[in-house]
Amino acid sequence: MYHLLNTAFGVALPQLADATGIMLFLNAMDKIPISLTVALKVDHIPAYKILKDIVIPIIRPSIISIGAIFFINSWNEYVWPTLILKDKNSFTLPLALQNYISSEGGTNFPLAMALSTIIIIVPLLIYMVFQRYILNSISNSGLK
Known part of the structure; x- marks a missing residue:
C-alpha cells in the first residue's frame, strides 16, 4: 500500500516520531518569544x-x-531494518555485517572487524562535526 519495504524511507520513517526529537524541538520552539511572532503578524x-x-534561523542548531x-x-x-529490508542488496551495513558472522564457528573475524571499523567511522565523523550543536541542544533542553 505505502511501498515501504526495501526502501531507505521505510527504515528512516520511525525516526520522525521519536520522542527525543519531539522534546528537543519543543524546547527549541519554547525559546522563541511569542511577542516576536505576534508583532510580525501585526505588521x-x-x-x-x-x-x-525568523523561526528556522533561531532553531537551526536544534535542527x-x-x-x-x-x-x-x-x-x-x-x-x-531486519523487519523492513528483505532484499540483500538493500541491507544496511549492520545487517550486512551479520552475513560475515556465523553461529556455527565459521566466522571470518578479520573481515568482520574490518567491516565493523568501517561502520563506526561515519557516525563518529558525523558526531565530531556536529558535537557542539548536539551538546548545546541537549544541555539547553532542560533550561528555561
Missing part, C-alpha cells in the same frame, strides 16, 4: 516568511543536532 508579515526568516542524532540512530539500527 502583516506572511506566516511562511516568519517561519523562513542540525536532531538531524545528526537521528542519522546516527538510523545508521546503528538493527532490528527495524
Whole structure:
C-alpha cells in the first residue's frame, strides 16, 4: 500500500516520531518569544516568511543536532531494518555485517572487524562535526 519495504524511507520513517526529537524541538520552539511572532503578524508579515526568516534561523542548531542524532540512530539500527529490508542488496551495513558472522564457528573475524571499523567511522565523523550543536541542544533542553 505505502511501498515501504526495501526502501531507505521505510527504515528512516520511525525516526520522525521519536520522542527525543519531539522534546528537543519543543524546547527549541519554547525559546522563541511569542511577542516576536505576534508583532510580525501585526505588521502583516506572511506566516511562511516568519517561519523562513525568523523561526528556522533561531532553531537551526536544534535542527542540525536532531538531524545528526537521528542519522546516527538510523545508521546503528538493527532490528527495524531486519523487519523492513528483505532484499540483500538493500541491507544496511549492520545487517550486512551479520552475513560475515556465523553461529556455527565459521566466522571470518578479520573481515568482520574490518567491516565493523568501517561502520563506526561515519557516525563518529558525523558526531565530531556536529558535537557542539548536539551538546548545546541537549544541555539547553532542560533550561528555561
